[in-house]
Amino acid sequence: MKNELDISGGTTRMESAFGSGDGDDEATASVAQKAEVKASIYEQTYRPWRGSLGPRWVRNYAIFRHHVYGIFSSKGHRHYHPLVRLTILIVFIFSISPVAMLFLASLGGQGGFGEILSRMWGINRYNLWGQVLGFFPRNLCMWPLLTALVVGGMISDDRRNGTSAIYFSRPVNRTDYTAMKYLSSAVVLGFVIVFSYIVYYTSAIVLNGEGWAFLIDTFPIFMGGLIAGILLVITYTSIGLALSSISQSRFFAAVAFLAVIYGTKMVAFLIESTFDSSILYLLSPYDGLAHIGQWLVGIESNYDHPLSLSIVSILLINFLSLLLLTSRVSSLEVTRE
Amino acid sequence: MASETSEGLLITAKSLKKMYGPHLALDDINLEIPPGAIGILGPNGAGKSTFFKCLLGLIKTTSGEGSVLGHDIRTEGDLIRSKIGYMPEYDSLDPGLTAIDQVRYSGELLGMNPDSATQRAHEVLQYVGLKDQRYRKIETFSTGMKQAAKLACALIHDPDILICDEPTNGLDQRAREFMLQTLKKTVSEGGRSVLMSSHVMDDVERVCDRIVMIHKGKIVVHRSIDEMVNQVEKEIEISVWGGASKMEQELTSIGLSVRRMGRNMRVTKVDEGTYTNILSSAAKAKVQVRKMTDYEPDLEDIFLLIMDKLGEDVKETDDLITPRYTGEGS
Numbered sequence: 001m002k003n004e005l006d007i008s009g010g011t012t013r014m015e016s017a018f019g020s021g022d023g024d025d026e027a028t029a030s031v032a033q034k035a036e037v038k039a040s041i042y043e044q045t046y047r048p049w050r051g052s053l054g055p056r057w058v059r060n061y062a063i064f065r066h067h068v069y070g071i072f073s074s075k076g077h078r079h080y081h082p083l084v085r086l087t088i089l090i091v092f093i094f095s096i097s098p099v100a101m102l103f104l105a106s107l108g109g110q111g112g113f114g115e116i117l118s119r120m121w122g123i124n125r126y127n128l129w130g131q132v133l134g135f136f137p138r139n140l141c142m143w144p145l146l147t148a149l150v151v152g153g154m155i156s157d158d159r160r161n162g163t164s165a166i167y168f169s170r171p172v173n174r175t176d177y178t179a180m181k182y183l184s185s186a187v188v189l190g191f192v193i194v195f196s197y198i199v200y201y202t203s204a205i206v207l208n209g210e211g212w213a214f215l216i217d218t219f220p221i222f223m224g225g226l227i228a229g230i231l232l233v234i235t236y237t238s239i240g241l242a243l244s245s246i247s248q249s250r251f252f253a254a255v256a257f258l259a260v261i262y263g264t265k266m267v268a269f270l271i272e273s274t275f276d277s278s279i280l281y282l283l284s285p286y287d288g289l290a291h292i293g294q295w296l297v298g299i300e301s302n303y304d305h306p307l308s309l310s311i312v313s314i315l316l317i318n319f320l321s322l323l324l325l326t327s328r329v330s331s332l333e334v335t336r337e
Numbered sequence: 338m339a340s341e342t343s344e345g346l347l348i349t350a351k352s353l354k355k356m357y358g359p360h361l362a363l364d365d366i367n368l369e370i371p372p373g374a375i376g377i378l379g380p381n382g383a384g385k386s387t388f389f390k391c392l393l394g395l396i397k398t399t400s401g402e403g404s405v406l407g408h409d410i411r412t413e414g415d416l417i418r419s420k421i422g423y424m425p426e427y428d429s430l431d432p433g434l435t436a437i438d439q440v441r442y443s444g445e446l447l448g449m450n451p452d453s454a455t456q457r458a459h460e461v462l463q464y465v466g467l468k469d470q471r472y473r474k475i476e477t478f479s480t481g482m483k484q485a486a487k488l489a490c491a492l493i494h495d496p497d498i499l500i501c502d503e504p505t506n507g508l509d510q511r512a513r514e515f516m517l518q519t520l521k522k523t524v525s526e527g528g529r530s531v532l533m534s535s536h537v538m539d540d541v542e543r544v545c546d547r548i549v550m551i552h553k554g555k556i557v558v559h560r561s562i563d564e565m566v567n568q569v570e571k572e573i574e575i576s577v578w579g580g581a582s583k584m585e586q587e588l589t590s591i592g593l594s595v596r597r598m599g600r601n602m603r604v605t606k607v608d609e610g611t612y613t614n615i616l617s618s619a620a621k622a623k624v625q626v627r628k629m630t631d632y633e634p635d636l637e638d639i640f641l642l643i644m645d646k647l648g649e650d651v652k653e654t655d656d657l658i659t660p661r662y663t664g665e666g667s
Contacts, residue, residue: 007558008568010642011596011605044519046527047460049495053419053448062445076441079433162429166490169393169423170446171415334395334425 059172060180067154067184084149088192091142095196098131099203106207123204123214125221125299131197132229133293135265139286143193143236144261150188151240151257153250154181155329160248164332178241178329186237194229224296232289235314238321239285245328261286278304282313289314347372347498347530348392353401355387355554362387364554366401370532374524376541377534378640379551385534388551389500392532393418406497419447422491426502429487432476436467436486439475443490454493461489466515481512488519499523501533505540513540520544538637548636552647562636569634569642571606572596575615576628587618603632 070078071085080088101121108114121127133139158164167177201222205214239260244253264284271280281287281303291310294301303310346369353366363384379385390396392405394414403410405417430439437458444454462471465485470478475486484504491499504520505513521544523529535541541548542562550558558565577584581600588595591614594605604615612629619626634642 007565007639007642007646010568010646011570011572011603042466044464044466044522046464046523046529048527049457049460049493051449051453051457051494053494054450055448058448058450059446062442062451066442066445074433076438079431157431161431162425162427163431165423165425165427165429166443167446168395169418169421169425170443171418171448172446173415334390334393334423 056171056176059170060176063167063172063177063180064184064187067181068187071150071188087149088146088188091146092192092196094137094142095131095192096199098127098200102200102204102207118208122208123201123218123222125297128197128201128218128221128225129228129293129297129299131200132193132225132232133290135286135290139261139290143189143232144258146192147185147189147236147240148254148257151185151237151244152254153244154185154241155245155325155332156247156250156253159245159332165334168332168334174326174329174332178326182237182241182325185241186233189233189237190230193233194226197225197229221297224298225293228289228293228296231292231314235285235289235318235321238318238325242321242324242328245325278302279309281305282309285314285317288317345371348403348405348532350391350403351401353391353403354399355384355391355396356399361554363391363398366403366556368403368549368556368559370547370549370559372530373547374520374531374533374545376545376548376636377532377551378538378541378548379534380644382553383551384554385551386502387554389423389502389532389534392500393421393423419494420497422494422496422499424484424487424491424499424501424504426506428483430475430483430490433474435472435474436462436478436482436489437471439486440489440493444493447494449494457493457495458489461492462486464492465489465519479512480507481509481516484508484512484516485519488516492523495527496529498530498532501531503535504533505535505537517543538635538640542636550640550643557647558643562639565639566634569639572603572632573606573611573615574601574603574628574630574632575626576601577619578625578627580622580624583622584619584624587622588615591618593618606631 065077067078069076070080071088074080074085098121101117105114105117105121108117130138158167168174201218204210208214236257240253240257243256243260244250247253247256261284265281265286268278268280268282268284268287272278281291282305287303288310291301291303291307292314295307301307348368348370350366350368353363353368354361355363366388377385377388387396391398391403391410394405394410394417398411406420408416408420410417431442434442437455440458440462441451441454444457445451449457459468459471462468465488467482467485467489470482475483478486484506488501488504491501499520501520505516508516517540520531520533524531524544531544533541533544545562547561548558548565549556577600581597581602585595585597585602588602588604593607593611593614596603604611615629616626
């Protein structure tokens with residue numbers, strides 16, 4: 001310690017220890033007496049721990065489990081409000097409701113009511129596209145609401161509660177933290193959006209007793225819808241998490257997400273109605289995904305602008321969202337200053 | 338889990354420097370910290386948090402090198418953090434979780450499996466005095482209970498070093514006593530090392546045997562508290578009644594150095610004869626000496642003394658902005 005400060009011969013300050021007065025008046029003092037501890041039944045003993053710590057994937061899986069299991073049981077995992085869990089359940093039930101219609105159709109047999117139901121809810125390009133990308137009721141009511149509820153507090157809660165310190169003072173790096181939060185959100189959204197789509201397709205095969213010919217005809221369309229669904233989950237998760245990372249309020253993140261989805265759609269719709277141009281739909285994440293989805297399942301496009309622009313738009317939205325997300329996560333502190 | 342470097346040092350730093358843009362946060366830190374309880378002191382903005390972040394391997398140092406438990410702070414941050422328990426100053430708990438779940442989860446984030454993390458969470462919550470509150474949600478906790486829960490989170494994996502940032506912040510007297518006793522016990526019985534930062538000198542003095550003082554990015558003091566106490570001039574503290582001014586004159590007239598505030602005085606102790614000289618002076622001045630004790634300076638006295646000295650020697654913050662970035666003098 002070559003440059004260490006030398007305090008030899010220094011004197012202490014007096015004002016830290018003494019009271020006022022000139023010294024000639026009579027002094028009185030009252031002394032507080034400390035309460036005597038008679039006995040204690042609590043014995044504090046430090047116990048060492050001889051276990052070993054697991055590798056990186058164990059830590060990452062803990063983050064994933066904490067967030068995903070919380071949907072099913074808040075006991076011991078991330079707390080989701082009962083109303084949030086109820087809403088997610090309702091959205092899931094709605095998303096698999098076509099299965100019930102297919103079941104009814106299968107009971108109705110050939111012709112009559114069964115055939116009407118089968119024509120309305122059966123497997124075809126439009127229904128497969130609509131299952132994941134239809135605007136009403138799914139993208140108007142269900143998917144954005146689901147995303148807002150799941151993603152809203154994912155990172156903003158850590159910022160508000162300071163729980164980021166719990167993560168980053170441990171061997172969890174920011175990449176793992178972000179990736180696990182992303183994966184947790186995407187898995188919950190994927191479970192409702194993609195899983196319900198798969199259930200819809202497979203139940204149609206099972207309930208109608210479809211054969212290989214049906215599979216060969218429809219499987220490529222199904223795959224197109226599946227890819228579109230995965231793209232939707234990725235894009236919504238990216239936007240939602242980015243908004244969650246810039247705020248301390250889960251409400252802000254949720255409302256901002258809904259505003260982005262509906263606001264861009266609404267503005268683009270107004271511009272299209274007034275100027276007869278669909279170009280502003282490039283700003284709308286939903287419409288970009290819908291455009292790509294229409295191409296993937298092979299149905300006629302609703303948009304005038306080239307598909308390539310929609311692809312670029314979706315890539316750009318994802319890139320910007322992830323950029324915002326990573327930059328905001330890197331600002332989460334362990335020691336607040 | 339206890340491990341140390343071959344030289345028995347917990348933390349070493351050689352010419353460690355950290356800059357945030359043009360601002361020098363840590364300046365040429367050279368440090369060798371042995372096991373035990375160490376107090377990290379310094380005014381706000383001194384560089385304590387930056388120092389902790391460097392130790393945890395969370396930020397890249399600009400130059401120099403350092404190690405914690407033998408692991409390089411530049412490349413082995415993950416390993417270091419798995420052996421350190423960090424108790425942050427501010428709230429870092431999920432209010433929606435119960436204490437047992439919060440502590441268990443913080444163990445799982447270290448890589449503990451859920452079963453052993455749960456078992457250990459029960460142990461540490463008992464250790465920090467939250468045994469009966471472990472199934473309560475954090476949102477219902479008082480500040481003292483939250484501090485204890487944070488300590489439990491830091492202790493879950495039995496770390497070699499416990500870093501506590503203002504552990505008694507916002508605690509009432511009883512909770513503060515318990516926290517300090519717990520930290521002390523962690524060192525004395527658990528054999529762990531504690532790095533504690535606090536603005537309350539009394540807390541540091543009660544837990545720590547050494548201090549590291551950081552001021553404007555520099556280590557200005559790294560010594561044992563006893564050693565520093567011995568360096569300060571020995572004084573005899575007296576309290577007189579009826580004629581303090583006269584007494585002061587008498588003492589000064591026989592060549593003793595006196596500092597007076599009201600009826601209280603401190604006389605520099607020259608040798609054992611100083612006591613006799615004080616009593617003789619009192620007899621001459623016809624005053625009563627109601628109290629005469631050797632004054633034992635505490636850590637707060639030393640801190641104030643150091644800050645006084647630094648006030649003369651250390652430059653202002655603006656002087657720490659390097660010319661390399663400002664372009665001045667080039």
